[in-house]
Structures are given as structure tokens and as C-alpha cells.
Amino acid sequence: MVDQTSKKPHAILVSYPLQGHVIPSVHLAIKLASQALLHVFSAHVDEVVGQIVKSDDSVRCLIADTFFVWPSKIAKKFGLLYVSFWTEPALVFSLYYHMDLLRINGHFGCQDCREDIIDYIPGVKAMEPKDMTSYLQEAETTSVCHQIIFNAFKDTRSADFVVCNSVQELEVETLSALQAKMPYYAIGPLFPSSFTKSFVATSLWSESDCTQWLDEKPRGSVLYVSFGSYAHVTKKDLAQIANGLSLSKVSFVWVLRADIVSSDDAHPLPDGFEEEVGINLSDRKFVTKEEVSSNINSLFSGKLGDELRTKIKEVKKTLENALSPGGSSEKNMAQFIKDLKNKISEKMDQPNKSICNDS
Numbered sequence: 001m002v003d004q005t006s007k008k009p010h011a012i013l014v015s016y017p018l019q020g021h022v023i024p025s026v027h028l029a030i031k032l033a034s035q036a037l038l039h040v041f042s043a044h045v046d047e048v049v050g051q052i053v054k055s056d057d058s059v060r061c062l063i064a065d066t067f068f069v070w071p072s073k074i075a076k077k078f079g080l081l082y083v084s085f086w087t088e089p090a091l092v093f094s095l096y097y098h099m100d101l102l103r104i105n106g107h108f109g110c111q112d113c114r115e116d117i118i119d120y121i122p123g124v125k126a127m128e129p130k131d132m133t134s135y136l137q138e139a140e141t142t143s144v145c146h147q148i149i150f151n152a153f154k155d156t157r158s159a160d161f162v163v164c165n166s167v168q169e170l171e172v173e174t175l176s177a178l179q180a181k182m183p184y185y186a187i188g189p190l191f192p193s194s195f196t197k198s199f200v201a202t203s204l205w206s207e208s209d210c211t212q213w214l215d216e217k218p219r220g221s222v223l224y225v226s227f228g229s230y231a232h233v234t235k236k237d238l239a240q241i242a243n244g245l246s247l248s249k250v251s252f253v254w255v256l257r258a259d260i261v262s263s264d265d266a267h268p269l270p271d272g273f274e275e276e277v278g279i280n281l282s283d284r285k286f287v288t289k290e291e292v293s294s295n296i297n298s299l300f301s302g303k304l305g306d307e308l309r310t311k312i313k314e315v316k317k318t319l320e321n322a323l324s325p326g327g328s329s330e331k332n333m334a335q336f337i338k339d340l341k342n343k344i345s346e347k348m349d350q351p352n353k354s355i356c357n358d359s
Contacts, residue, residue, distance in 0.1 A: 016065035024190035069151040072158035084159035123177025244292025
């Protein structure tokens with residue numbers, strides 16, 4: 001009989017089906033695969049996890065995106081450890097994790113929320129409410145998205161570990177505060193080695209190659225715009241953004257989803273506007289083309305543009321250092337794997353408990 005304790009532990013990894021979650025999930029899987037861990041992606045979680053556990057007795061761990069609402073329940077059902085994978089900055093995790101404090105202090109979940117500074121979230125520097133994520137700024141909290149967030153972060157409190165696509169040096173205080181509450185590891189940025197093109201397909205949509213066009217432009221002269229894979233805007237705001245881009249006279253690449261306004265509107269852009277890309281181009285609720293144009297031009301010229309370019313170079317260097325041999329993220333990844341294996345060993349040493357394999 002094979003000694004089960006000598007077999008390398010395997011893990012099941014489930015990614016949230018949004019582009020910004022899929023990319024880091026794929027590269028986390030690649031990193032963990034190099035450590036002899038198995039990764040399976042599936043949407044029919046309960047049934048598939050049961051089948052995998054039944055067919056492979058070396059499966060010991062479930063790694064799932066934090067935004068899922070079911071991982072702790074599935075992990076418990078099949079006797080697995082649960083690792084929550086957060087694909088965003090630790091700051092955003094902390095805000096969601098401390099929604100109870102935001103409610104108590106009247107900054108969230110009420111019709112007349114306070115607009116003064118938020119200075120009571122552990123590890124988070126004082127911030128204005130307008131700088132929180134959009135879901136935390138909305139008075140109406142009964143939406144499907146809000147219910148997902150509420151239940152996901154309730155579930156995450158049962159995680160054995162949390163791994164985060166961030167860098168220790170960029171969020172020192174926030175990460176330290178979270179690490180005082182739970183086993184929390186900053187292992188980002190989860191990019192291909194040396195920041196080169198991935199050899200594994202990660203895009204949910206067909207891709208366009210504009211390399212030749214970019215090569216013809218002066219260095220640092222092209223604006224990249226994207227609204228991500230979920231956000232929506234009104235047709236009026238989209239037209240103002242489009243006209244503002246045109247008015248700015250800046251070369252740009254615009255990644256624009258077909259459903260950015262509505263799934264029923266296949267041609268949301270103004271007549272005659274050639275589409276091709278998203279950043280927050282307005283600070284107000286109502287967007288104007290003049291404001292969009294002005295904000296774009298401030299990025300490409302003057303003191304603000306110079307300051308941002310300098311800051312970007314500093315951040316890039318920090319990211320490179322974190323991923324280098326002996327860097328913080330490499331150390332944190334190694335520590336996470338060590339701690340995970342140790343906890344698996346501890347769990348294996350405990351008296352056997354029955355595991356339900358029924359769907």
C-alpha cells in the first residue's frame with residue numbers, strides 16, 4: 001500500500017470568470033504547478049470537486065477567488081484546506097473586510113452617508129469616501145453585486161490562508177494589519193517571468209495586435225484606455241469620453257467591450273468614431289468632453305505628467321525587485337507553500353473523518 005503521507009499534495013484552483021481575475025489566476029497556477037501542485041479550473045464546483053477528490057486522494061486544498069461565496073463550505077464538505085485568492089490590492093480587501101466599521105461609522109450602507117475622512121480602518125491611511133470602490137459608495141446595497149460581496153467576505157473569514165496579488169513594499173501598513181488577523185501573503189505581481197508575453201492564453205476575448213502601430217509612435221506618447229470586463233457606462237457618458245479623446249489630439253488605444261453600454265446596443269459610439277480603448281477620465285458624476293480632454297492633456301504634459309512618469313518608474317522597479325530571487329514576493333510565495341504543506345501534514349495527522357463525496 002502506498003503511504004499517503006509521502007505523496008505530493010495537490011490543489012484545485014478555481015478562477016472567477018472575469019478577465020482581471022483570470023490572468024493572475026493562470027499565473028498563480030503556473031507558479032504552483034512548478035511546486036508539483038495540481039490545478040483544475042471548473043464552474044460546476046460541487047460536483048467536480050467531489051469527482052476529483054474521489055479519484056485523486058492526494059487532493060488536499062481548494063484555492064478559489066475571494067469573490068466566490070461558496071469555497072469554505074465546499075472545502076469543509078470534502079475535507080480540504082481553503083486558500084482564498086485576492087486578485088486586487090490589499091487596500092481594497094481591507095475595505096471590504098471592514099464593511100462593518102464603515103456601517104457603524106455611517107460611511108456605508110445608509111441613505112445619508114457621511115462625507116468626512118475615513119481614518120479608522122486598521123492599516124489604511126485616512127481617505128475620502130469618494131476614493132473607495134464604487135460599490136462602497138452606493139446607498140442602495142440590495143443589488144446582486146452587493147450580496148455577492150457581503151457573502152464572499154463572510155465566507156473568506158473561514159479561509160485557512162489568503163494569497164494576494166500585491167507587493168509587500170507597496171502596502172506595508174495595510175498588509176501588516178491584515179497579517180495580524182490572518183495568514184495573509186503578498187505574492188504579486190502575478191505576471192509571466194520577466195514581464196514578457198505569456199506562453200499560456202489568458203484572454204477571454206479575441207485579441208488584436210497593434211504592435212506595429214505602437215512601434216511607429218514616440219515612446220510614452222500613447223494613451224491606453226480600458227473599462228475592464230465588467231463596468232458599464234451610459235451612452236451619453238461614453239459619447240463624451242469618445243469626443244474628449246478625439247478633442248485631446250492624443251494617440252490612444254481603447255479596449256472597448258461590445259456590451260459597455262448594453263448587450264442590446266451593438267454600436268454605442270458616436271457616428272464616425274473609430275473605436276479601438278479605460279481610465280477614470282472624470283472626477284464628476286457627469287462627464288464632459290472638455291473635462292476628459294483636459295485630464296488627458298494633463299497626463300501628457302506639464303508637472304503632473306512628469307511626476308506620474310517618475311512614480312511609475314519607481315513602482316516598476318519595486319515590482320521587479322519583489323519578483324527577483326530573494327525578493328519579498330518570492331519569499332512570501334515560498335513561505336506560503338511551506339505553511340500550506342505544514343498545515344496539510346497537521347490535518348493528515350488528525351484522526352480520519354468521513355468525507356462526503358455526494359453532489
